[in-house]
Amino acid sequence: MTVSLFHIGPAMTAAFLASLVEAVEALTIVLAVATVRGWRPAGLGALAGLVLLAIIVAALGPLLDRVPLHLLQLAIGILLLLFGMRWLRKAILRSAGVIPLHDEAMAFAIETAELREQALRHQARLDWLAALASFKAVLLEGLEVVFIVIAVSAGRGLLVPASAGALAACLLVAGIGFVVHRPLARVPENTLKFVVGVMLSAFGVFWTGEGLGVAWPGADLAIVAFAALFLAVGGAAVALARRPRAEVLP
């Protein structure tokens, strides 16, 4: 199969941007654990999460090759639609001011407060609980990254570029987090979620259609057209749902 830059670009970009969001969320919790209990439980928990992720990928990866292509396309397409449209809906509602923006600084404060409260109740096994929090964050956010990488690349020979995009995002966030020792609150998370939601929804429609036997006009180019449509509808939804000025002012 010939894989051109046209194929690699969208898959790599979607994997990079989505992983950036997930990595920032995981970093916030790992940093909170490190702040309360030090780097040892935070690092051990994160490492254990990464090891389990690697085992899951190594175990499930080869199984994907045995699934018939149209079934794989249909299953991944449906999951992508559920995942992508969930992100897009939330990003629209946040952009319109219907629900509050996700705040990494506040998430950090809440996680830190919870760990301190646990410290008062379970002093003896606090390191274990702290490591568990770090482990859970890395595992769950990592699973999202793995899902996105598989979803945008499976069956098209794009696993390597999509993985490279995801890995670059994770390393970038980990590197910055290690240097600044603060949650990355300035990352425009909602804009990223909006863009990724648009891309994943477009991929989701394309793959689900292919799984149902639809021969899309323009083949892969249809993904770009779908993304433009989702972007336009998402933008219109933000404009329509935005609070009127009278509702915002006291």
Next chain:
Amino acid sequence: MNMLGAVFRELIGLFVDDGALALEIVAVIVLAAISATLIPDVPLAAGAILLFGCLGVLLANVGCSRASELPFGGRLWRRRWWAGIL
């Protein structure tokens, strides 16, 4: 066990946040699948149902979420929303 339950709940939460949205998406996919089965000669019909169904579901869900926080269930606002779309 609690930990496993929490992980499972969070895994489901990756795909289902607003239950209504998830159900509506699944309904659109089922409609598209029925169309692809009943009229296989026109596969683009299934594609159109899928694409425009998903876009419609997104608009309707955002509109409902916005309206639900207004007084009287946002009836007046709903009218303005649909008028804006149409």
